[in-house]
Amino acid sequence: MTSPRMRRVPAYLTLTIASLFSLFPLYFMAVSATNASQDVLNSKMLPGSQLAANFHRLIGSQPLWSALWHSALYAIGATVLSLLVCSIAGYGFEVYHSRGKDVLMGILLLAMMIPFAATMIPLFRMFAKLNMINSLWAVMLPGIATPFLILLFRQSARSFPREIIEAARLDGLSELHIFGRIFLPTMRSTYAAAAVVTFMAAWNNFLWPKVILVNSEFQTMPMLVSNLTAGYVTDYGMLMLAVLIASVPTMVLFLVLQRAFTEGITGAIK
Numbered sequence: 001m002t003s004p005r006m007r008r009v010p011a012y013l014t015l016t017i018a019s020l021f022s023l024f025p026l027y028f029m030a031v032s033a034t035n036a037s038q039d040v041l042n043s044k045m046l047p048g049s050q051l052a053a054n055f056h057r058l059i060g061s062q063p064l065w066s067a068l069w070h071s072a073l074y075a076i077g078a079t080v081l082s083l084l085v086c087s088i089a090g091y092g093f094e095v096y097h098s099r100g101k102d103v104l105m106g107i108l109l110l111a112m113m114i115p116f117a118a119t120m121i122p123l124f125r126m127f128a129k130l131n132m133i134n135s136l137w138a139v140m141l142p143g144i145a146t147p148f149l150i151l152l153f154r155q156s157a158r159s160f161p162r163e164i165i166e167a168a169r170l171d172g173l174s175e176l177h178i179f180g181r182i183f184l185p186t187m188r189s190t191y192a193a194a195a196v197v198t199f200m201a202a203w204n205n206f207l208w209p210k211v212i213l214v215n216s217e218f219q220t221m222p223m224l225v226s227n228l229t230a231g232y233v234t235d236y237g238m239l240m241l242a243v244l245i246a247s248v249p250t251m252v253l254f255l256v257l258q259r260a261f262t263e264g265i266t267g268a269i270k
Helices: 009-032 037-041 051-061 064-095 099-111 116-129 136-143 147-157 162-170 175-186 188-204 207-212 221-227 236-269
Strands: none
Touching (some): 037 236, 051 064, 064 147, 099 147, 136 188, 136 207, 147 188, 162 175, 188 236, 207 221
């Protein structure tokens, strides 16, 4: 008879091959950032010696530090505001449950089916009337309340014991104190999962910042990467280096919070 360890070999082999396929684009991106443009076009798979030259050309042709700063401001601000708004909304949907709130939640979920391109022009006109064109607030505000995050926090709130809430109310705590002192600390894994999803979406957002940020002075990293492909000749070594730099923050965040991310997602599903 085949031992249990031998039966796992095909599964481990399949997962190993799938992991290699998943990691290959990251490897090619990192290697290409060290090579010249012609070497990238020739699909060179070994590291080169052009990393410093690519970096000097990049900072000489594009405002790299400014783009990183604006992307960080936008992504961090959007993440903090989104976690605050969506967690309060999800908590309210579940703790103050009613049939009307279920209907409203269904409407919010249906809104996820509307493509952003259909709402982009009305949003632009609205922010134009508010004189908020070319501001980071205009970039952040449309994405701070997403139905997905509200649903995530609502599902997590279902596992929160109602007896604790009732006991806290009897002790004289206000609803804000119950939320801030009791609910929030127990949902750290959910907050971590929501932070990863929100930060990655905000950091990689390209279309809306491109529309609302008229002045190139406030461009973000996705806009900077797009500018590198807009000329007649593309320097692929410099382009890959810019893509690598733009990818590092999201990769680091996910690696740091991956365990809490998994716990938060699985906890919400349960």
